[in-house]
Amino acid sequence: MEHFKKLPDAELEIMKVVWHNANPIATSEIKRIIDAEGINQWTQSTMQTLINRLIGKGFLAKDKRGKEYIYTALVNETEYAEVENELFLKKMYGNSVTSFMRALFDSRKISDADIDELEKLFKEKRND
Numbered sequence: 001m002e003h004f005k006k007l008p009d010a011e012l013e014i015m016k017v018v019w020h021n022a023n024p025i026a027t028s029e030i031k032r033i034i035d036a037e038g039i040n041q042w043t044q045s046t047m048q049t050l051i052n053r054l055i056g057k058g059f060l061a062k063d064k065r066g067k068e069y070i071y072t073a074l075v076n077e078t079e080y081a082e083v084e085n086e087l088f089l090k091k092m093y094g095n096s097v098t099s100f101m102r103a104l105f106d107s108r109k110i111s112d113a114d115i116d117e118l119e120k121l122f123k124e125k126r127n128d
Contacts, residue, residue, distance in 0.1 A: 019077040024070035
């Protein structure tokens with residue numbers, strides 16, 4: 001598995017927009033989506049700085065279409081999530097999935113429907 005550095009929240013927000021929309025995606029479309037979500041109201045300059053950081057880190061490729069720059073994800077969401085999950089599990093639970101699951105159960109954040117789905121996943125995984 002390729003190792004990436006953990007992205008700051010602002011850069012991750014941009015990557016989520018890129019991952020969840022058709023690629024390549026234009027700067028104006030990224031800004032429109034982020035503005036519509038209402039989470040951040042970045043200036044064009046701030047957003048461009050964040051995008052340039054993502055290019056520098058190897059997460060995005062930049063190209064030009066007409067007068068506008070367009071971006072394509074070089075790292076897919078699943079790859080990044082795997083790295084994030086591994087880091088979180090190691091940092092918080094000493095790489096113990098059992099400790100992580102116990103913490104979820106103890107927090108009472110898991111519903112009966114979640115438990116049913118997890119049981120199904122465990123059975124499928126065991127049969128692989």
